[in-house]
Amino acid sequence: MLALDVSGSMQGDRIFKAVKGCKRFIDEAVDAGYQVGVILWHHGVEGDTPPDSSPKPAHSLLSRAVASGGNDAVPFLTLAHRQLMALDVGDRVVAIFGDGDLGNRHTAESKAAELINDNIRILTCGLGEGSAQELASISTETAAARTATSENLADSIASMAQGLIRKG
Known part of the structure; x- marks a missing residue:
């Protein structure tokens, strides 16, 4: 699941x-054999496509993305958890991009812990150091927080696909 x-x-x-x-992330993930879905998030879920082996539904949803609202990670984490647990796959991953905070950080960390307990990996990329650190609080990655800038935003998001190494 890719959460934007x-x-x-x-x-x-x-x-x-x-x-x-x-x-680009979606295309690389599909090329690596992953099913990919997208969640557009703000203070709720703006739209989503369930995981699919074709990139078309995800691309279509992304083409309609419009910015509005605040931030709350819990609704999209809940949806991603439900959709990923319905799949019979060896590697479940949520890749998250954000430019702000998680909303209520404690609640978001608790929800992320539920995903992690179900062996769902969480990859993150934040726009700017503050956002990157906020998102890193729920990441399962051990490397430094993935930080995007305005100049390398597209490349930074696409680079999360490097974390899609099948496990299991």
Whole structure:
């Protein structure tokens, strides 16, 4: 599952660059044999496509992404958890991009712990150091927080696909 922050702060060039990077991530994931779904998130779930071996549904949803709203990670983490647990696959992953915070951090960390307990890996990328550190609090990656800048936004999101190494 790829979760893209579409909160109001993503307006303008940010949303266009983020969508470009997400489409590259999806293509690389599908090429690696993954089913991919997308969740557009802000203070709720704006839209989603369940995991699919074709990139078309995810690409279509991303093409309609519009920035608005605030931030709350719990609704999209809940949806990703439910959709991923319904799959009979060896590697379950949520890749998250955001440019702000998680909403209630304690609640988001508790929800992320449920995913992690079910062997769902969480990859993150944040726009700017503050966002990267906030998202890193729920990441299962051991490397330094993945930090994007306005200049490398698309490349940074797409780079999360490097974490898609099948396990199991």
